[in-house]
Amino acid sequence: MVEYLLGVGILAAVYAINALSLNLQVGVTGLLNFGQVAFVGIGAYSVAILDSHDVPWIVGFLVGAVLAGAAGALVGRLGRTLASDYWAIATLALAELVRLVALNQDGFTGGAQGLSAVSGIWTGMSTTAREAATFATIVVVLGIAYLVARRVRNGQYGRVLVLIRENPDLAASLRHNVVSAKVRVMALSAVMASVCGGFYAMYISFIGPGQLLPFATFLIFTMVVVGGLGNTTGAVVGAVLITVLYDGTRFVRDWIDVSADQAAGIRILVIGVVLLGFLLVRTEGLVPEKVKAAHARR
Amino acid sequence: MxxxxxxxxxxxxxxxxxxxxxxxxxxxxxxxxxxxxxxxxxxxxxxxxxxxxxxxxxxxxxxxxxxxxxxxxxxxxxxxxxxxANLPTKMSVMDLMLAGGHLVRGETIRHSLVSWKRVREEEADAVDKAWSILERIKLDKLAGHPGGKLSGGQQKLLSLGMALMGDxxxxxxxxxxxxxxxxxxxxxxxxxxxxxxxxxxxxxxxxxxxxxxxxxxxxxxxxxxxxxxxxxxxxxxxxxxxxxxxxxxxxxxxxxxxxxxxxxx
The missing domain is CATH 3.40.50.300 (P-loop containing nucleotide triphosphate hydrolases)
Known part of the structure; x- marks a missing residue:
């Protein structure tokens, strides 16, 4: 039981890093990135591929972060010429591109089989202790990601990003370089997502193209929407709740007599219903974005 | 000119x-x-x-x-x-004023993560300036109010105030x-x-x-x-x-x- 809880905890923390990243893009800046899983995939594959060549995991994380950051900046740059809705479609295409490369570059990525036996962290420990140590490590990383996201959101940069979301022309008229602001937030978010991907691959010791399907992005969208678009704390709250829900529905077959395929379908259906429900009934999420109080006079 | x-x-x-x-x-x-x-x-x-x-x-x-x-x-x-004016409802009057300023350090990710103290000083100066402009356009009592919920005229005034933040x-x-x-x-x-x-x-x-x-x-x-x-x-x-x-x-x-x-x- 403890191990199961630790497992869910690790997944929730890994997803929370991803949700913080997506919240910076969608919630704060209003950039509808439907291809978030591409950045996760870049991070996960970097760690997994380098691990299979016995390179220390930290190098895999660094390589993944650099590659994802560059990809993020590039995608952000596309926003210069594309209107926001077309940009959203382009991000979806990017995610499919990453998935298809992963699927077809057999020699490199293991093709459809993916890469298994990715070694995790704290390999020297016994099972439960190792899970606990992994959980602690990822919670620390999540803490750092949370502080970074919060600091960015609450500073001048975050203010400019929100203004870009709400009224980009106004932001541009007040000498804020809208293109550069978007490029930088995309790069930062992509780095965060790649870290999530690296831990994900290490924790489940596997990464394959099947995990880079668009659903992986929409799962994170659900977390951010449920938590509250634009609220940093909300992203973490949403990630924990949706991870528990999504993981908990694995036991659907214990309650009702359905086939494995049907059960998988039901799990996705539940997530879809929750997402729709929140979008219709409680758009602002559980922890809504706040209007900050005015700074006191000196 | x-x-x-x-x-x-x-x-x-x-x-x-x-x-x-x-x-x-x-x-x-x-x-x-x-x-x-x-x-x-x-x-x-x-x-x-x-x-x-x-x-x-x-x-x-x-x-x-x-x-x-x-x-x-x-x-x-x-x-x-x-x-x-179309000011956002999710930003307070003060936030909008600060967004009108050019806080060179606070606007970069690196500085907002690393040089906390200097970013804070820069922001404190901008806050002072924002207060004095808000007093001048008589919106100081509404500083914590969402900008987008002000009346049309007040939003126009606030837009002017935001523009003035950048001298x-x-x-x-x-x-x-x-x-x-x-x-x-x-x-x-x-x-x-x-x-x-x-x-x-x-x-x-x-x-x-x-x-x-x-x-x-x-x-x-x-x-x-x-x-x-x-x-x-x-x-x-x-x-x-x-x-x-x-x-x-x-x-x-x-x-x-x-x-x-x-x-x-």
Whole structure:
């Protein structure tokens, strides 16, 4: 039981890093990135591929972060010429591109089989202790990601990003370089997502193209929407709740007599219903974005 | 300060600007008037980098800024406001004021993560400045209020305040009185006059002629994308072509005549 809880905890923390990243893009800046899983995939594959060549995991994380950051900046740059809705479609295409490369570059990525036996962290420990140590490590990383996201959101940069979301022309008229602001937030978010991907691959010791399907992005969208678009704390709250829900529905077959395929379908259906429900009934999420109080006079 | 030389701008074959030239000298307050569709907003957009003119040049402080990005034009000291303020409801008045400032350090990810102390100092200075501007435009009591929930007139005032956060050399105002109640209109005119005495150059696009004569030293009249008159506000009625541009529209004879005139020219 403890191990199961630790497992869910690790997944929730890994997803929370991803949700913080997506919240910076969608919630704060209003950039509808439907291809978030591409950045996760870049991070996960970097760690997994380098691990299979016995390179220390930290190098895999660094390589993944650099590659994802560059990809993020590039995608952000596309926003210069594309209107926001077309940009959203382009991000979806990017995610499919990453998935298809992963699927077809057999020699490199293991093709459809993916890469298994990715070694995790704290390999020297016994099972439960190792899970606990992994959980602690990822919670620390999540803490750092949370502080970074919060600091960015609450500073001048975050203010400019929100203004870009709400009224980009106004932001541009007040000498804020809208293109550069978007490029930088995309790069930062992509780095965060790649870290999530690296831990994900290490924790489940596997990464394959099947995990880079668009659903992986929409799962994170659900977390951010449920938590509250634009609220940093909300992203973490949403990630924990949706991870528990999504993981908990694995036991659907214990309650009702359905086939494995049907059960998988039901799990996705539940997530879809929750997402729709929140979008219709409680758009602002559980922890809504706040209007900050005015700074006191000196 | 600002020199616009023969700018042209076409939208789908229709000439919004057809070789308009404008000059605004430092410290002047200039009005830009004209009937609906005469190209006033397009001219403003071309000057502030929101539209790229098809032909002609825009010079700001002697620098060619034709086709430059809006933020690059703004960095040179030209800040504009918009006809519809459309301020966000998710940002407080104070937040919006700070967003109007240029906090060099706080705007980079690196500095906002690493140099906390300097970022804090920079922000504290901006907060001081924001308070003094808010007091001046009498919005200080609403500092914690969501900007988008203010009245139309207050939003216009706040837009002006946000623009002032960046110490603009020239302010371009797009219909500052649209949707503003009469008493606030008077107040706005006073603010603009005061700003002018402080050395801010002003270019105001406006329909309200009384406001124009209160605020501007000189007006340009734009009709069908071309400047048809430039004079002091009080002398506008001496120009028959101005009256025709405004009033002649309704009479079909005038429209035919002006169409003829255009064909001939």
């Amino acid at each position: 600002l020199v616009v030389e023969g700018i042209k701008k076409h939208f789908a074959g229709i000439a919004a600007l057809d070789g308009a030239s404008i000059e605004v000298r430092a410290g002047e307050s200039v009005g830009l008037v004209g009937p609906n569709g005469s190209g006033k907003s397009t001219a403003l957009n071309c000057c502030s980098g929101f539209e790229r003119p098809d032909a002609g040049r825009v010079l700001l402080l002697g620098k060619d800024v034709t086709g430059k990005e809006p933020w690059d034009v703004a960095k040179l000291g030209l800040v504009r406001t918009f006809q519809h 603009p050399k020239i302010l371009m105002l797009d219909e500052p009185t649209a949707g503003v109640n009469p008493s606030l209109r008077v107040e706005l005119a006073e603010h603009l006059r005061k700003l002018q005495t402080e050395g801010v150059t002003l270019l105001t696009v406006e329909h309200d002629m009384r406001f124009i004569s209160d605020v501007c030293d000189r007006v340009y009249v734009l009709d069908r994308g071309a400047i048809i008159a430039s004079c002091a506000p009080a002398e506008l009625s001496d120009h028959p072509e101005v009256l025709e541009a405004y009033l002649g529209r309704s009479g079909s004879r005038a429209v035919v005549e002006s169409a003829d005139r255009r064909t001939l020219s």
